[in-house]
Amino acid sequence: xDYLKTIVPSQLxxxxxxxxxxxxxxxxxxxxxxxxxxxxxxxxHCIARHVTxxxxxxxxxxxxxxxxxxxxxxxxxxxERAYDMIASLLKxxxxxxxxxxxxxxxxMGRLDGYTPYQSRTDIAFNWTNVMEKKTSSAxxxxxxxxxxxGLLDQPKVEGCSSDEYKxxxxxxGEEALKISSLEPYCLRRPIRRGHFNVSQHYPQQQVIEDxxxxxxxILIDKLHILPDDRNxxxxxxxxxxxxxxxxxxxxxxxxxxxxxFSSAVVHQEGLAAAFGNGLSTACVVNxxxxxxxxxCVEDGVALPSTSITLPYGGEDISRCxxxxxxxxxxxxxxxxxxxxxxxxxxxxxxxxxxxxxIREGEYDAVAIVHSYEEGRPVGSHKTRLSALNVPPMxxxxxxxxxxEEYPPPPRSWFHDxxxxxxxxxxxEFPRRPDMSDGxxxxxxxxxxxxxxxPVFPRLKRDDNLGLADAITSSILSTGRIDLxxxxxxxxxxxxxxxxxxxxxxAVEERVLHAIPSNEAIDxxxxxxxRSDPSFVSWKGGAILGILDFGREAWIHREDWxxxxxxxxxxxxxxxxxxxxxxxxxxxxx
Numbered sequence: 286x287d288y289l290k291t292i293v294p295s296q297l298x299x300x301x302x303x304x305x306x307x308x309x310x311x312x313x314x315x316x317x318x319x320x321x322x323x324x325x326x327x328x329x330h331c332i333a334r335h336v337t338x339x340x341x342x343x344x345x346x347x348x349x350x351x352x353x354x355x356x357x358x359x360x361x362x363x364x365e366r367a368y369d370m371i372a373s374l375l376k377x378x379x380x381x382x383x384x385x386x387x388x389x390x391x392x393m394g395r396l397d398g399y400t401p402y403q404s405r406t407d408i409a410f411n412w413t414n415v416m417e418k419k420t421s422s423a424x425x426x427x428x429x430x431x432x433x434x435g436l437l438d439q440p441k442v443e444g445c446s447s448d449e450y451k452x453x454x455x456x457x458g459e460e461a462l463k464i465s466s467l468e469p470y471c472l473r474r475p476i477r478r479g480h481f482n483v484s485q486h487y488p489q490q491q492v493i494e495d496x497x498x499x500x501x502x503i504l505i506d507k508l509h510i511l512p513d514d515r516n517x518x519x520x521x522x523x524x525x526x527x528x529x530x531x532x533x534x535x536x537x538x539x540x541x542x543x544x545x546f547s548s549a550v551v552h553q554e555g556l557a558a559a560f561g562n563g564l565s566t567a568c569v570v571n572x573x574x575x576x577x578x579x580x581c582v583e584d585g586v587a588l589p590s591t592s593i594t595l596p597y598g599g600e601d602i603s604r605c606x607x608x609x610x611x612x613x614x615x616x617x618x619x620x621x622x623x624x625x626x627x628x629x630x631x632x633x634x635x636x637x638x639x640x641x642x643i644r645e646g647e648y649d650a651v652a653i654v655h656s657y658e659e660g661r662p663v664g665s666h667k668t669r670l671s672a673l674n675v676p677p678m679x680x681x682x683x684x685x686x687x688x689e690e691y692p693p694p695p696r697s698w699f700h701d702x703x704x705x706x707x708x709x710x711x712x713e714f715p716r717r718p719d720m721s722d723g724x725x726x727x728x729x730x731x732x733x734x735x736x737x738x739p740v741f742p743r744l745k746r747d748d749n750l751g752l753a754d755a756i757t758s759s760i761l762s763t764g765r766i767d768l769x770x771x772x773x774x775x776x777x778x779x780x781x782x783x784x785x786x787x788x789x790x791a792v793e794e795r796v797l798h799a800i801p802s803n804e805a806i807d808x809x810x811x812x813x814x815r816s817d818p819s820f821v822s823w824k825g826g827a828i829l830g831i832l833d834f835g836r837e838a839w840i841h842r843e844d845w846x847x848x849x850x851x852x853x854x855x856x857x858x859x860x861x862x863x864x865x866x867x868x869x870x871x872x873x874x
Contacts, residue, residue, distance in 0.1 A: 305830055306508065306546070308500065309523040309554065309823040310536065312476045313574030313600060316820060317503050320521065320827035324820050326507045331627075332495050333461035333470040335415075335452045346466045347625070348473040348487050356687040367685040368612065371678045377647050409655045409663045410628055413463045415470065416450040457502045462627040467659045472627060475499070478596055479527030479576040481535070493535055497543045504544065512545060519839070520546040523826035525554045525571070526578050526587075527594050541845045548839045552829050554822045555580040556587045558779045561825025562815045566768075567775040568760055570752070570792075571822070572680070572782035574599045577752065579759040581772055591759045595750060597679070599782045601686040603633040605676040606641060608687075617666035619656035624689055628657045640673045643787030648674045677785050680752040681795055753795035766805060773800075774810040783818035 305320040311330060318325030356364065372378075456464065464470050475482055475495040483489050504510045510518060520540045524533055533551060540549045555569040559582045568591075571578045575598045581591040604623050610616040623630035632655055640650045649671050656664035679685035750758075760772045776792065789811045797809040816824055833839070 304518050305521060305827070306504070306510070306518055307521045307523060307823055307827045307830065308540070309826060310476060310496075311525065311573055312474075312479055312576060312598075315499065315503070316823045317500065317507070318823070319508065320831055324817065325823050326503060327819065328458045328499075328503055328507075329462055330476055330499065331457070331461050331472055331474045332499050333456045333464050333472045335454055336469055336471045346471065347627075348471050348491075360684075360687045363684040364608070364687060367679070367682040368609070368675065371675050371682055371685065372672070375645050375674055375678070377672055377675065407653045409665060410463050410631060410657070411663070412465050412628075412657075413456060413460045415453055415456065415464060415468050417453050418449060419451050455498060455502075457499050459631070462631055465659045466626065477575065479525055479573075479578075479594060480529070481532050493539065496536070497539050500539065501544060515545045516547050516842075518546055519830075520544070520549040521826050521830035522549055522551045523554050523557050523822055524551060525573075525576070526580055526592050527576055537840065537845065541840065541842045546842065548841045549845075550830055550833065550839045552826050553587050554578075554826075555592075556582055556585075557825035557829055558777060558822040559585070559825065560828050561821035561823075562777060562812070564775065564777065564812070566771055567777045567812070568756060568772045569777050569779065570756060570783075572598055572752075572778065572780040574781065575601075577680070577755075577780075579755050581759055581763060583763075583768060588763065591762050593750070593755045593759050595683070595752070595755055596688060597683055597686050598780070599634070599637070600630065601688065602641065602676045602679060602782065603630060603637045605679050605686055606637050606670075606673070607633055609672050609675050610670055613671040615669060615671045617654055617656070617668055619654070619664065619666065620658060621654075621656070626657065632657070636670070637676065638781075638784075640670060641677050642674055642785060643677050643791045644674050646674075648672070674787070677782070677788065678791075680782075680788075681791070683749055683751055751795075753792065753799045756792070756796050757799040761800075761804070769804075770806055770808070773806055774808055776809070776811045777814065778811055779814065779818045779821050781819045783814065789813075 303319060303321050307316075307318060307320050307325065309316040309325070313330060314327050315330045316325040316327050452469065456470070461470075461472060464472070473482075473487065473491070473495050475492045481489070481492050483492055501512075504515070505512075522533075522536060522540060524536070528536075537549060537551065540546050554571065555578065558569045558571065559565070559567045564582070565585050566583050568579065568581050575596075577595040577598055579591070579593045579595075581588045607616065607621060607623065621629045621633075623633055636652060636654070640652060642648070649669050650673055652668065652670050654666045654668055656666065658664075676685075756776065760769055763769055763772065773796070776796070778788065778792065782788070792811050793809045797807075800806050800809075814821055
């Protein structure tokens with residue numbers, strides 16, 4: 286502890302962070318990097334595998350293809366009502382009124398805008414080249430075979446003989462999202478809406494294999510860590526609160542057994558976010574691409590009873606942006622299909638990041654929209670987008686979003702009665718003399734301190750619960766007025782959507798109005814993030830792991846392979862509260 290208080294933080298990160306890899310898996314993206322890095326590599330969490338009719342059966346462009354991509358009549362009616370309510374609140378003319386009373390031009394967004402993503406919207410994506418050159422031995426073998434079978438007159442690939450090229454076995458990251466559906470590839474997303482994407486079309490074993498392939502590719506291609514060298518590295522797994530215990534165990538197996546790291550430790554995403562911003566107490570609101578989660582942290586300890594998850598995020602805002610433009614008849618006459626064609630969702634995400642914001646009044650912007658239709662050149666269309674402040678308001682009125690429907694995973698897969706912490710769940714541990722009353726729960730009444738580290742009980746979930754109501758419900762569930770007041774003034778917005786202009790003010794205003802009148806709370810404040818909200822959980826996980834390096838919370842590869850979590854599980858989680866307190870002492874010193 287004395288050493289940690291005297292050393293310069295950058296020196297500590299350099300000393301311990303060079304051989305620690307931090308992995309923060311999300312539904313749409315995975316963030317991986319060395320703990321000493323300022324920011325991680327942010328890679329789309331998907332993989333496209335080469336398929337043939339023999340190994341795939343009927344061709345599927347996307348492995349987790351939706352069962353129903355169209356909104357039901359009830360959903361359409363609810364969406365229309367939500368739009369009318371938002372338009373009234375923001376003083377936006379309805380579509381028919383705007384056309385009739387067009388005496389004053391609406392506010393227009395500048396093309397150079399106010400976000401760093403703006404200039405990227407004018408640049409069209411290119412279809413991924415799915416071919417690679419064969420090795421010399423493979424070329425010779427192919428030529429000999431072709432000569433024997435009279436097939437040397439095969440078509441050319443980019444001016445070269447196709448005998449010199451072959452299809453890539455798999456493609457990961459953003460390049461996988463830009464593969465034409467005409468190519469013999471199937472896109473897989475191993476995590477959807479905060480859980481493993483297990484379905485009747487996507488078995489558990491394939492999900493695990495794809496997670497391994499994506500992470501292994503990033504380690505080799507981005508971090509340049511070869512498999513034979515990974516026994517010199519340790520891994521920090523920063524997991525979202527949505528994952529079940531079995532899913533966390535499977536990811537630990539990937540890290541230790543398959544990727545062959547020497548040791549690993551698990552930290553919660555919400556708790557890591559608090560540490561990443563140097564906070565000991567906060568209400569962490571993580572607005573990701575597909576899931577929004579809320580959890581409260583007190584004195585460096587996450588409170589599982591406050592955890593709420595909402596099944597919508599940034600991708601829902603992007604699809605809503607498209608719907609709003611069709612609603613106003615402002616979208617060009619092109620076929621944009623963000624669910625069936627991933628490259629279209631990429632384009633919509635860029636438009637959302639550049640133009641969507643929350644402000645009062647009518648707000649339009651001139652933008653370049655691209656069309657990506659297979660077999661045709663990429664098209665560019667200049668258009669005026671309307672009501673750009675409506676889509677992000679869906680966070681507060683979620684019926685504005687119509688979530689796509691995916692095959693539900695087999696429920697038996699999640700019925701894992703072998704809990705990660707079963708050996709310590711009801712064990713009594715002595716209280717340390719240096720432990721404060723607020724940190725000690727004992728064995729009677731309340732929760733043991735390790736019950737919330739790192740696995741949560743079943744999360745609360747309400748598809749129609751808005752963000753302001755979720756935050757209010759989470760904080761009020763703590764039951765203590767002093768803590769509630771502190772949390773309402775310590776709201777932390779993380780995730781890519783946290784960068785949305787005007788969101789902070791909207792959260793403060795709407796949370797304040799959502800607090801019941803009988804509660805003695807009159808102040809709500811969203812704290813400014815000290816780092817990029819997209820990576821703050823990853824950075825906090827790096828801090829936690831470096832401060833905790835070498836302590837008993839770490840799981841060693843040999844122990845895991847032999848006996849899983851059961852070997853010394855009490856030893857591994859017993860001191861978690863001390864790790865958290867130690868980190869807070871360091872950050873706040």
